[in-house]
Amino acid sequence: MTENVSLPERLEATFLTSSPDLKRCPPIEGAEVAFAGRSNAGKSSVLNQLTGNRRTAKVSKTPGRTQLLNFFDVRTGGRLVDLPGYGYAKAGKEAQKSWQSAVNHYLSYRDALTGIVLVMDIRHPNQSFDQEMLNWAEASELPIHVLLNKADKLSFGAQKQAVAKIQNLYKTHPTATFQGFSAARGQGKPELMGKLLDWLATPIDLEI
Ligand SMILES: Nc1nc2c(ncn2[C@@H]2O[C@H](COP(=O)(O)OP(=O)(O)OP(=O)(O)O)[C@@H](O)[C@H]2O)c(=O)[nH]1
Numbered sequence: 001m002t003e004n005v006s007l008p009e010r011l012e013a014t015f016l017t018s019s020p021d022l023k024r025c026p027p028i029e030g031a032e033v034a035f036a037g038r039s040n041a042g043k044s045s046v047l048n049q050l051t052g053n054r055r056t057a058k059v060s061k062t063p064g065r066t067q068l069l070n071f072f073d074v075r076t077g078g079r080l081v082d083l084p085g086y087g088y089a090k091a092g093k094e095a096q097k098s099w100q101s102a103v104n105h106y107l108s109y110r111d112a113l114t115g116i117v118l119v120m121d122i123r124h125p126n127q128s129f130d131q132e133m134l135n136w137a138e139a140s141e142l143p144i145h146v147l148l149n150k151a152d153k154l155s156f157g158a159q160k161q162a163v164a165k166i167q168n169l170y171k172t173h174p175t176a177t178f179q180g181f182s183a184a185r186g187q188g189k190p191e192l193m194g195k196l197l198d199w200l201a202t203p204i205d206l207e208i
Pocket residue numbers: 037038039040041042043044045046058059060061062063064065066067083084085086088149150151152153181182183184185
């Protein structure tokens with residue numbers, strides 16, 4: 001058994017570029033892992049916790065901060081992609097539509113995608129967007145790892161209960177895994193790190 005001790009403390013990743021749509025994404029160079037979730041669930045914060053740098057991805061108290069697909073190069077290979085959050089009501093309808101379609105296209109057609117990290121707020125998990133994403137991952141046979149983030153907002157017992165509940169709901173899902181996480185505290189980091197390193201090391205067929 002490999003122990004967590006062999007995992008790095010943090011993932012060295014640097015911002016590469018932002019893209020408003022699939023067409024303008026950078027050329028594929030290796031595996032990509034996307035961070036998806038409702039606006040304000042903490043996608044950007046999770047990324048920053050992973051890199052150990054609060055400025056890697058922009059975090060905001062105002063939902064809807066991430067409006068482009070943001071690509072980060074991981075030093076050891078592969079990329080992380082911070083996706084715009086779903087359900088940011090204050091954005092204009094047109095703006096919302098355009099970035100949701102960018103996300104949908106990216107998820108459906110980006111050949112480099114080897115896994116999705118779906119970030120939820122542990123206090124409000126499994127909203128309709130989350131259900132759609134889990135169903136889509138099942139249909140596409142794509143690995144999906146769910147973070148019940150903001151675990152620091154609940155007692156340890158309540159955290160365990162929330163994880164068990166959603167695990168049970170999706171017990172027949174072939175590719176979904178679940179864990180509690182706190183981007184604020186770094187809780188759950190080794191488990192997430194193990195998953196990411198695995199997905200980032202997935203070979204990608206660069207032939208068209
Ligand atoms: N207590 C607590 N707050 C968190 C945690 N993760 C994120 N937050 C807070 O939640 C808010 C939203 O975080 P972001 O990382 O910007 O969320 P996002 O999912 O990237 O949001 P969009 O870019 O709008 O899609 C910020 O105020 C964060 O500080 C956590 O683990 N615990």
